[in-house]
Amino acid sequence: MTSSRPTVLVVEDEAGIAETILYALRTEGFAPLWKTTGRDALAALAAEPVALVVLDVGLPDMSGFDVCRELQRRCAVPVIFLTARAGEVDKIVGLELGADDYLAKPFSPRELTARVRAVLRRTQAGASAPTAGVWAHDAARCRIAYRGQALELTRNEYRLLAALVAAPGRVFSRDQLMAAAWDDPGAALDRTVDAHVKQVRAKLREAAPDADPIVTHRGLGYSLREEDR
Structure with a gap:
């Protein structure tokens, strides 16, 4: 049993x-x-x-x-x-x-x-109570779904997106995203974060072609759109 x-x-x-x-x-x-x-x-x-x-x-x-x-x-x-x-x-x-x-x-x-x-x-x-059905984050299994579609994410992509999903609207600097996603943040570069964000965006577009939930803040970093709650 x-x-x-x-x-x-x-x-x-x-x-x-x-x-x-x-x-x-x-x-x-x-x-x-x-x-x-x-x-x-x-x-x-x-x-x-x-x-x-x-x-x-x-x-x-x-x-x-x-x-x-x-x-x-x-x-x-x-x-x-x-x-x-x-x-x-x-x-x-x-x-x-x-x-x-x-x-x-x-x-x-x-x-x-x-x-x-x-x-x-x-x-x-x-x-279990993600953003009005748009995001589903199963932290125990390290899985994120967007608009009902499970995302195939690498470890660093998952960690980066999980940080954004946890605080919609909050602007994360590249250093903050490095600290959230990389085991050795000092070994990562700004362009490494940018490259991973680009990859995550591509996977989000596969799930919802017309959506662009990650916002770029020039000179500051990235955030998740609050209207995507």
């Missing part, structure tokens, strides 16, 4: 903490999957889709921050960091890497499950 409960990948090497988390998640209706190392977590994510990752920063084989970077390369899965270090620097680093929330040890299992629910509500709302 197939479970419809959301799968939450728990990456925590301390058995006592992990068992508490797993019990709390099961009690609250989730299907937890437990891994103790970063490499095992990445392998698990490649093998099956998960709704969210609860990720310890201090793992035995690699930093949780490095695991998060690799997760974000593969797919935009929501991440909640766990850490024994509650310092502001760690928090900023974690959130800038793309984490959706951050919880310092010791923590209440009830607080963790509440945050898991809150993050899933927020991310699923963004994925």
Whole structure:
């Protein structure tokens, strides 16, 4: 019998903490999957889709921050960091890497499950309630559809378009789009962003020949037309 409960990948090497988390998640209706190392977590994510990752920063084989970077390369899965270090620097680093929330040890299992629910509500709302049927962004599967047509996007094209879709009307500079779409923004050039925007536009025209939802702002960057909501 197939479970419809959301799968939450728990990456925590301390058995006592992990068992508490797993019990709390099961009690609250989730299907937890437990891994103790970063490499095992990445392998698990490649093998099956998960709704969210609860990720310890201090793992035995690699930093949780490095695991998060690799997760974000593969797919935009929501991440909640766990850490024994509650310092502001760690928090900023974690959130800038793309984490959706951050919880310092010791923590209440009830607080963790509440945050898991809150993050899933927020991310699923963004994925399932796109712009009046024009855009459909399934963040868990890294897919974007335009006017009912699924777009065949490369990883960088997906990341670039996802940033625009998340904030219609907002003008993104090329530097901001580089940071959103490239693993090493410093290695990308302005014309690289322009080339990718051109490719994305071509794929959007294939889906809707008369549409041009990406606006060029000379000297500033790009935005998504608000009327395409």
